[in-house]
Amino acid sequence: MIYNKFGQTGIELSQLGIGAMRFPLTEEYDPTKIDEVKVTEMLHYAIDNGVNIVDNAYVYHGQTSEIFPGKALKVGYRQKIHLATKLPVWLVKSKDDPVKYFEEQLRRLQTDFIDMYLLHGLNKNSWKSVQEHDIMPFLDWVLETGKIRYAGFSFHDEPPLFEEIVDAYPWTFCLIQLNYVDDQDQAGLEGLEYAHKKGLAVMVMEPLRGGKLANHVPAEVLETIQRSQWKQTPAQFALRWVWNRPEVSCVLSGMSTLDQVKENIGFACVDHKNTIPGKELELYARAKEIYRSRTKVNCTHCGYCLPCAQKVAIPYILELYNDAYMFDAARDSRWSYRVFVKPENRADQCTECGECEDKCPQQIPIADTLRAAHDMLTSE
Ligand SMILES: NC(=O)c1ccc[n+]([C@@H]2O[C@H](COP(=O)([O-])OP(=O)(O)OC[C@H]3O[C@@H](n4cnc5c(N)ncnc54)[C@H](OP(=O)(O)O)[C@@H]3O)[C@@H](O)[C@H]2O)c1
Incomplete structure (x- = not known):
């Protein structure tokens, strides 16, 4: 050692x-x-x-x-x-x-x-x-x-x-x-x-x-x-x-x-x-570039989207969604979503108020992405 x-x-x-x-x-x-x-x-x-x-x-x-x-x-x-x-x-x-x-x-x-x-x-x-x-x-x-x-x-x-x-x-x-x-x-x-x-x-x-x-x-x-x-x-x-x-x-x-x-x-x-x-x-x-090219959504976890009025854990959910594609790790992401994200903080709580989208420096269509993420993270 x-x-x-x-x-x-x-x-x-x-x-x-x-x-x-x-x-x-x-x-x-x-x-x-x-x-x-x-x-x-x-x-x-x-x-x-x-x-x-x-x-x-x-x-x-x-x-x-x-x-x-x-x-x-x-x-x-x-x-x-x-x-x-x-x-x-x-x-x-x-x-x-x-x-x-x-x-x-x-x-x-x-x-x-x-x-x-x-x-x-x-x-x-x-x-x-x-x-x-x-x-x-x-x-x-x-x-x-x-x-x-x-x-x-x-x-x-x-x-x-x-x-x-x-x-x-x-x-x-x-x-x-x-x-x-x-x-x-x-x-x-x-x-x-x-x-x-x-x-x-x-x-x-x-x-x-x-x-x-x-x-x-x-x-x-x-x-x-x-x-x-x-x-x-x-x-x-x-x-x-x-x-x-x-x-x-x-x-x-x-x-x-x-x-x-x-x-x-x-x-x-x-x-x-x-x-x-x-x-x-x-x-x-090169290996990093390959992983990064598989990124689904360009979230940098800056947290500017927070606090969400509905308490949706936006950056974490986008991270799980990305990880599923970057690392072929859908199963791991679904597990983390179930274990670490309380039902009241999940993506389906989003009311599409748009406040987070106004604040996002990456201009991510957060509401649409949350919907897609929730579907993916809860499908078997
Ligand atoms: N303070 C904080 O905020 C914080 C946050 C994160 C972590 N931590 C601490 O840091 C520690 C290390 O982070 P981490 O657990 O994420 O470490 P990690 O080394 O990045 O991940 C550990 C996982 O890597 C896989 N692994 C490890 N050695 C392997 C090998 N030789 N071959 C194949 N797969 C291997 C296993 O995954 P599989 O189970 O899929 O095989 C294992 O569960 C944590 O355990 C925790 O104590 C602290």
């Missing part, structure tokens, strides 16, 4: 970390039914083979994902890893809530401290909530009392806000979405470089775009990957691109089988920093 510096802390993180968001299930459509036997085997195998960071969150698996690893890690594994988990900022409604959630997290995880504590999924709205509910003083307090070792945040918005957040607190680290298709989206490479320059350790999530860059890969992309000087799977092609960046401390992958854990650990035993030559980078640019 290759280990990298975790910012200025003096500790080193395995370049591969386990993400708890996609544990295998015993019942396909019930995220709370974690397959405890399989996941215990995966976690123990990963830690025995050098992985030293496990990332979790209050909300994963229908708010149950902290309970089960709490049990699986208890048997001598807790002290071998750095445990990361996240405050669900969007659930915080009062100044007392952060402490309430935090104490509940310690109980669920069966630990008396958390190594890496993140404000979960910061964006325009949740960033406001951080200020309104005094979440920064709460972070100061958990740091001073040793209840957490390092403070960080995960991010889903545009670069200017990312830079504002980086500069607003003495964070140790941040967690950003980064892969060769999304290199210019959200924080992107610009954010990676900015955070690194400011002394933050950077962890990466969604290196395989939640698995879409590894599974059901279109033939044209496969042909591009096969032109590489390295013989590699699509998953390795994608992981190599992230690990090539020396600013990255650790890449989290939410592996869903033991074979995936084994493959990724095997690949994480090689140091990939600064190893991709220009000719190979052209293959990444």
Whole structure:
């Protein structure tokens, strides 16, 4: 296993970390039914083979994902890893809530401290909530009392806000979405470089775009990957691109089988920093272009369409719709629509008032697109 510096802390993180968001299930459509036997085997195998960071969150698996690893890690594994988990900022409604959630997290995880504590999924709205509910003083307090070792945040918005957040607190680290298709989206490479320059350790999530860059890969992309000087799977092609960046401390992958854990650990035993030559980078640019050319609707997730008077989750629904075509992933998109989008936020709630279309910088015919998306996302 290759280990990298975790910012200025003096500790080193395995370049591969386990993400708890996609544990295998015993019942396909019930995220709370974690397959405890399989996941215990995966976690123990990963830690025995050098992985030293496990990332979790209050909300994963229908708010149950902290309970089960709490049990699986208890048997001598807790002290071998750095445990990361996240405050669900969007659930915080009062100044007392952060402490309430935090104490509940310690109980669920069966630990008396958390190594890496993140404000979960910061964006325009949740960033406001951080200020309104005094979440920064709460972070100061958990740091001073040793209840957490390092403070960080995960991010889903545009670069200017990312830079504002980086500069607003003495964070140790941040967690950003980064892969060769999304290199210019959200924080992107610009954010990676900015955070690194400011002394933050950077962890990466969604290196395989939640698995879409590894599974059901279109033939044209496969042909591009096969032109590489390295013989590699699509998953390795994608992981190599992230690990090539020396600013990255650790890449989290939410592996869903033991074979995936084994493959990724095997690949994480090689140091990939600064190893991709220009000719190979052209293959990444080509593969990205192929994916992008399959885009159905030109939404950049800027969020200008929000708030929707009917509370339709417009950018997320358009993303699921796009993903279905870009990654031949209709089944995944339908699953996410059913699991993550509440009936009151679905596309069929749109009343075609047109307010969002007036605000959309891409001039997307949102009402028509929502109708098409809903049909596609609810058809079997
Ligand atoms: N804070 C936040 O806002 C936030 C958001 C997203 C993620 N995260 C964290 O970041 C972690 C990583 O993100 P992610 O889960 O999206 O990671 P990812 O690595 O992009 O996706 C994981 C999926 O990739 C596939 N996969 C992994 N290794 C593979 C291999 N060797 N061969 C084939 N397929 C492979 C599996 O998909 P299949 O199941 O389809 O096989 C797996 O479920 C999450 O688990 C979570 O802990 C945080």
